[in-house]
Amino acid sequence: MTILSDIPRLLPEGMALGPALDRALAILERAGFSAVIYDYTPVPRSHDGSLITPNILEARRVPEDMLALWKSGFYQLDPVQDAALATAAPFVWSGLGKQSRVMDEVIRERHRPVLGYMHDMRFSFGVTVPIHQPRGDLATFTAIRIDAEPDFAADAAEIVPQIGVLGQIFHDVVSAGFDAETRRTHHVRLTPRERECLSLCADGLTAKEIARRIERSVPTVTLHLNAASRKLGARNRFQAVARAAHYRLIEAAPAA
Structure with missing residues (x-):
């Protein structure tokens, strides 16, 4: 059959x-x-x-x-x-x-x-x-x-x-018809700014360097990184980056 x-x-x-x-x-x-x-x-x-x-x-x-x-x-x-x-x-x-x-x-x-x-x-x-x-x-x-x-x-x-x-x-x-939201995990939800800060952190930038890159203050960057870490249940930024990568919430920039 x-x-x-x-x-x-x-x-x-x-x-x-x-x-x-x-x-x-x-x-x-x-x-x-x-x-x-x-x-x-x-x-x-x-x-x-x-x-x-x-x-x-x-x-x-x-x-x-x-x-x-x-x-x-x-x-x-x-x-x-x-x-x-x-x-x-x-x-x-x-x-x-x-x-x-x-x-x-x-x-x-x-x-x-x-x-x-x-x-x-x-x-x-x-x-x-x-x-x-x-x-x-x-x-x-x-x-x-x-x-x-x-x-x-x-x-x-x-x-x-x-x-x-x-x-x-x-x-x-x-x-073929799935949009970006469907293809993103819903298990953990980060704001676009939180994802951006973690992505830059994953690229090796410090909070001060991230602040210059996104034209925000260091305390604001720290706020975003800490909020992302809490949502991810991470103990520190290194663990937050690893977990965000696991959930495909960030992607590191290609090497120069």
Whole structure:
């Protein structure tokens, strides 16, 4: 079975996220899937290793409470997301039965609430496509079958590579329309001036030199640097620069 026929017509360049997700679900329904989920985050993990709630988290035909639960903390307990960070290949999972190797390797006790939800909602078979970008961005495209027949998993496993292609095409289509705010982490928010001061600090400038560069007083520069450090939970400016770089909030100027 193929689900990839006529993809350019169904998912043309420039299509917005909502309509594209509707089309993706229609394509997946050909293979018997019930629901689809897509998420995107420019920085997948915080500096302490915790999963960051994505900037985009959209779905079709999932239980009514699912997105609210994931946005309020279940995302950090989702073993599927941990598995997506551990592999670049599409993988299968189940809320009811045997897990794939990559899932077995990441599942821990802390994942129990999400696994329990998947079981209660009868998420019997899922395919997740991890989409790793060169700068570290992560998107996942997930097809779910709710309450599948006993033989569904064997048949669906054969088209996992096709779902991988569909997920990548979907991401390429919708991500072309992402604006700068979507591509910036929302986990920590710095003002433009705070980002500017940290960027100059990362380039080796002192507070006095930064003050001359941006035509502000030294106390004002110090205020911006201290505010940025507090938001980043940093003990000093060196740690603030490192964390800001981790969250892609600053970029050092190219070497002369």
